[in-house]
Amino acid sequence: RKEVEQDPGPFNVPEGATVAFNCTYSNSASQSFFWYRQDCRKEPKLLMSVYSSGNEDGRFTAQLNRASQYISLLIRDSKLSDSATYLCVVNPIGGKLIFGQGTELSVKP
Amino acid sequence: DGGITQSPKYLFRKEGQNVTLSCEQNLNHDAMYWYRQDPGQGLRLIYYSQIVNDFQKGDIAEGYSVSREKKESFPLTVTSAQKNPTAFYLCASQPARTVRTEAFFGQGTRLTVV
Numbered sequence: 001r002k003e004v005e006q007d008p009g010p011f012n013v014p015e016g017a018t019v020a021f022n023c024t025y026s027n028s029a030s031q032s033f034f035w036y037r038q039d040c041r042k043e044p045k046l047l048m049s050v051y052s053s054g055n056e057d058g059r060f061t062a063q064l065n066r067a068s069q070y071i072s073l074l075i076r077d078s079k080l081s082d083s084a085t086y087l088c089v090v091n092p093i094g095g096k097l098i099f100g101q102g103t104e105l106s107v108k109p
Numbered sequence: 110d111g112g113i114t115q116s117p118k119y120l121f122r123k124e125g126q127n128v129t130l131s132c133e134q135n136l137n138h139d140a141m142y143w144y145r146q147d148p149g150q151g152l153r154l155i156y157y158s159q160i161v162n163d164f165q166k167g168d169i170a171e172g173y174s175v176s177r178e179k180k181e182s183f184p185l186t187v188t189s190a191q192k193n194p195t196a197f198y199l200c201a202s203q204p205a206r207t208v209r210t211e212a213f214f215g216q217g218t219r220l221t222v223v
Contacts, residue, residue, distance in 0.1 A: 034211055043199055043214035044152070087151070089212075096159075096167075097142060097203065097212055101151035 001026055004090050006100035014108055017078045021103050023088030024070045032091040033064055035073045037084045038102065044087055047073075078107045111136045115200050115215035121223050122187070122194065130185045130218045132200035139205035141183035142212070145169060146197045155198075158183055159205045187220065195222050 006023045013019050025033075033050035048055065050062040050071050061074040071090075075082055088100035113134040122128045132141065140159045144152040154167030158177040172191025177183055183202075187194045197219050203212040 032210070041197070043217050045214070046211045049211060091203075096140075096154065096157050096165075097201070099144075099152045099154075 002101075003027060003098045004088055004100040006086075006088050006103045008103070009085075010104035010106055012106045012108060013078055015078055015080060017107075018074065018076050019078055019105060020075075021073045021086055021088075021105075022070055023072070023090075023100050024068075025088075025090045025098070026069070027090065027092055027095075027098075028066075028069060029092045029095075030069075030090045033062075033071050034089040034091075035060075035062060035071075036087040036089055036099075038087055039084050047086070075105075078105075080107050080109065083107045113200060113202050113213050113215045115198075115218050117218060118216065120218055120220045122220060124222055125189045127186055127188050128220065130187070130198055130200075130220070132183045132185065132215055133181055134202040134213075135181060136202055136213065137180070137204075138202035138213075139180070140203045140212075141177070142201040142203070143167075143173075143175065143183070143185045144199045144201065146199060152199065155185065194220055196220060 035047040036044040037047045038044040050064045054063045059076045063072045085102040085104045087102045090098045116131045142157040143155040156175040158164035174186045199217045200215045201212040204210045
């Protein structure tokens with residue numbers, strides 16, 4: 001089993017749609033969780049950290065379920081500019097960063 | 110400005126040659142990482158270092174070598190033993206041993222074997 005697994009993509013959605021990505025992790029000692037966004041041929045950039053209580057940033061909502069060992073990212077009212085690959089990242093304290101394989105999102109007009 | 114810098118942005122290598130990719134950060138971060146990304150694929154960990162003069166192999170370390178003589182610098186050498194080195198290489202840094210601290214990436218180096 002991979003340490004971090006994401007929904008296989010790609011996701012093709014119309015503008016204005018709501019889309020959700022899921023990510024599961026195997027190490028129960030993991031303490032930090034993040035969603036990164038990567039545009040084509042660019043470096044990944046932090047989209048948002050994921051906190052135990054869940055957190056929201058505009059159209060984006062991240063949730064963490066420690067009992068089931070998964071995190072999710074919800075994007076509401078999708079924009080064309082949301083088209084990118086979304087990477088789930090897990091990090092135990094003092095341990096290495098572990099990336100999921102990424103889920104590609106394509107938002108169409 | 111604080112940040113993490115990779116150089117060069119594009120690199121061409123002849124078969125059989127070793128090349129070194131530079132990664133420098135002035136963020137005072139303890140941890141540094143090297144990843145490889147192939148087209149349409151995720152990031153695969155090559156090496157990482159959490160402290161000066163110490164580093165660990167990642168999932169695909171064969172054919173690569175690193176050093177961590179200074180906190181700011183974590184160069185990656187792609188040796189001739191790496192059979193398929195053409196890829197996008199990303200360096201990242203992160204404060205170590207703290208919670209909820211994201212990693213920052215350099216802009217990457219595209220290596221092509223010619």
